Amino acid sequence: MGLMKFKSCAAALTGISLLALTSCSATSADTESSSDVAASTTNKIAPKLRTLTEQNLIDILIGSCIQSTRNCDPSPFITEVKAALAEGKVFRTITVGNVPEDGMVVAVQGIGGGGPWQNVIDRTTEQGLEKIDDPRRATVDLFEEFTGKDVAALVRSEAAGATATALLLGADMGIPTLDGGITGRAVPEVQQSIPWINGMASVPTAIITPWGDQIVIKHAIDEYRVEDLSRAIAVASGGDAWITMTPMSGEQLDRGILKGNLSEAETYGRTVREAREAGKDPIDAMVKVSGGYKLFEGVVTKAVTKGERGFNWVEAEFEGVDEFKGRSYRVYVKNENIVGWLDGELNAMAPDYIYNLDPDTGESTLGVGYGGYVVGEKVAMIGVKAPAPWRSKKGIELIGPRHFGFDFDYIPIENIHGDK
Numbered sequence: 056m057g058l059m060k061f062k063s064c065a066a067a068l069t070g071i072s073l074l075a076l077t078s079c080s081a082t083s084a085d086t087e088s089s090s091d092v093a094a095s096t097t098n099k100i101a102p103k104l105r106t107l108t109e110q111n112l113i114d115i116l117i118g119s120c121i122q123s124t125r126n127c128d129p130s131p132f133i134t135e136v137k138a139a140l141a142e143g144k145v146f147r148t149i150t151v152g153n154v155p156e157d158g159m160v161v162a163v164q165g166i167g168g169g170g171p172w173q174n175v176i177d178r179t180t181e182q183g184l185e186k187i188d189d190p191r192r193a194t195v196d197l198f199e200e201f202t203g204k205d206v207a208a209l210v211r212s213e214a215a216g217a218t219a220t221a222l223l224l225g226a227d228m229g230i231p232t233l234d235g236g237i238t239g240r241a242v243p244e245v246q247q248s249i250p251w252i253n254g255m256a257s258v259p260t261a262i263i264t265p266w267g268d269q270i271v272i273k274h275a276i277d278e279y280r281v282e283d284l285s286r287a288i289a290v291a292s293g294g295d296a297w298i299t300m301t302p303m304s305g306e307q308l309d310r311g312i313l314k315g316n317l318s319e320a321e322t323y324g325r326t327v328r329e330a331r332e333a334g335k336d337p338i339d340a341m342v343k344v345s346g347g348y349k350l351f352e353g354v355v356t357k358a359v360t361k362g363e364r365g366f367n368w369v370e371a372e373f374e375g376v377d378e379f380k381g382r383s384y385r386v387y388v389k390n391e392n393i394v395g396w397l398d399g400e401l402n403a404m405a406p407d408y409i410y411n412l413d414p415d416t417g418e419s420t421l422g423v424g425y426g427g428y429v430v431g432e433k434v435a436m437i438g439v440k441a442p443a444p445w446r447s448k449k450g451i452e453l454i455g456p457r458h459f460g461f462d463f464d465y466i467p468i469e470n471i472h473g474d475k
Contacts, residue, residue, distance in 0.1 A: 103153045104231055107146040107222075111321060112136045115218065117418055118324030119317075121341070122214035123241040124391040124408050126422025132219035139226055146222055149208055149231040151314050154305035158207030161198060162237055162300040163191050163224060164217055166245070166285050167390075167425060170362040171294030179266065179293065187267040190297040191224050198261040198299045201271050208233050210312065212248075212300050213241040218320065235308070236316035237301050239442060240408055242454065243366055243390035245285060246278030250301040250311035252449045257281045261299045264292040286364075313442055327417030337417025338435045341410070347439035348472045350395060350402055351384040352376055352414055358428040366390055371428040384436065386411075388426040393459055395436060403438035406445035406454045407468040410437040438468045 107115070113133055120127030136146070154160060187193060195206055210233040211221040225232040237248045245257065260272040260281055270288060275281045289296040303311050322344060330340035342349050353373040360369045369388035375381060384402070387394045392409035395402045403409050411420050411428075414435040422428050444450050446467065452458065455465040 104147045104149055105234075107148065109137065109140055112140075112146060112222065114324030114328065115222070115317060115321045116324070117327070118320035118322065119211075119214045119218035120419040121323045121327070121410055121412065121417075122239065122316075122320055122408075123419060124410060125215070125241055125388065125419075125426040126411065126424075126428070127215045127241075127419040128421050129418070132216065135219060135223055139223060144226040146226045147231040148234045148317060150234050151308045151312055154208055154233070154308060156304060156306040158305040159202075159204045159302060160208045160210050160233060160305065160308065161195070161206055161302045162210050162212035162217070163194055163220055164212035164245075164298050164300050165191075165220065166289045166296050166298055167294055167366075170364065171290050171292075175291055176293050184266050186265045187263070189227075190263045190265060190267070191220055192227065193267065193269075194261050194263045194297045194299055195224065195228070197263060197269050197271065198259070198302070201259055201261060201273075202302070206230065207305070210301075211236050211317065213238045214320065215241045217241075218317070232317065233308075233312065234317045235312035235314050237311060237313070239313045239316050239319075239445075241391050245282035245298075245300065247454045248278075248301060248311075249313055249444050250303065251278045252444050252447060252453065253310045255301060255303065255307065255311050257300045257302075259299075259302070260285065262288055263297045264288065265295050266292075268292070290364075313444070330417060338412060338414055338437070341412065341417050341437055345437065345439045347408075347410075347437045348403075348468060350409070350436035350438045351382070351397060352379050352435040353382075353384060353433075355428045355430050355432045355434060358430055360424060360427050367425040367427065369426050369428065373434060376433075386428075386436075387459070389459060390425045392426070394456055394461065395438070401463070401466060402471065403436075403468050404456050404465060405459075406441040406450055406465070408439040408441060410439065411435075412437060438472070440468055 116129040116132045120129045199205060208231050209221040209225045211218045221232045237250055257278060258272055258275050258281065262270040262285055272281060272284055285298050301311060326340050326344045327337040330337040353375040355371060356374045357372040358369060360367055367390050371386050373384040375383065382398055385396045386392055392411060394404045395409050412418060412435045413420050414433050420432060420434055451465045456463055
């Protein structure tokens with residue numbers, strides 16, 4: 056199916072859960088709920104599009120915050136999604152194999168600028184410059200204008216807020232969100248992505264500032280330069296900008312996507328919700344469903360944060376409770392959790408995932424800023440094995456401990472804690 060036909064079919068099927076593989080016509084089976092379609096064993100052909108319910112979306116957004124490997128509050132995203140549903144917007148996902156080979160898929164990402172130029176903030180405020188209403192949509196529009204190609208689907212650039220961005224923008228544009236991700240977690244730097252591990256660049260990169268300035272990076276020497284340039288624009292724009300990332304055709308997705316990564320977010324959100332509803336420990340439930348390790352549980356006793364070069368750098372310390380009483384934990388953060396130490400000994404490190412969760416809810420801690428912790432906050436740390444691409448030589452080079460200036464090599468989490 057060609058790109059334009061794919062988009063017109065998606066737009067025409069508002070409110071329908073199942074898109075036929077060979078046509079845009081709906082049958083009575085198409086009116087089943089998404090959960091019924093997913094569970095059906097009578098239909099031997101996988102549904103092309105899945106329509107998400109409000110509960111599906113809430114679970115995805117909560118689970119995506121868990122995946123982020125930093126603090127994250129899903130409540131504003133949930134509010135936005137509920138408002139969009141009330142307006143009649145339809146949220147759909149599509150699997151990698153169902154995107155047309157010539158269909159263009161991009162990620163749209165807000166990029167922060169820790170340590171923004173105060174003089175720019177002061178001047179633009181004094182000038183009374185108005186911020187544009189929808190920089191996310193403007194970023195896609197600029198990409199399409201520059202490339203001459205329509206975007207067939209969106210993929211989230213990372214966990215946390217970027218998930219809401221992909222879902223909301225997709226619903227607004229009438230296109231689906233890919234059930235996958237280019238990172239599987241949140242990452243501090245643009246070049247830290249599965250596509251770049253496999254040699255697929257982010258250019259052309261469309262960039263929109265809060266006031267609507269338009270910039271396109273047509274060519275960059277490498278992904279590090281895409282990071283440098285886009286981050287610098289954010290720092291010079293009050294600490295904020297929006298960019299498109301990793302444009303891929305449907306044919307390229309197998310090399311650039313962690314398949315099913317959005318479904319994993321939904322599983323995480325549903326798991327902690329159902330554990331609470333059943334009166335069970337949501338942390339134990341998360342450890343089981345993720346195949347991870349409970350690294351620590353305690354209270355934040357110290358948190359030092361500084362914004363520099365477009366990032367938030369955090370050093371946090373914790374005092375143990377319950378089974379960890381008398382023990383201490385420390386975590387190094389560059390926007391996200393990178394390395395953890397238990398009683399001064401290495402306990403977990405990127406590229407493996409370190410989730411910081413509220414022990415009572417199983418959801419991501421609220422913290423403060425990007426990657427921040429609040430003194431007195433209760434935290435449970437869970438460590439989870441990273442997918443194989445992150446553990447490749449290139450993946451470790453991009454996000455392993457030496458990338459962040461540490462003088463030790465990456466140690467897989469199962470080598471520290473034992474295989475599960």
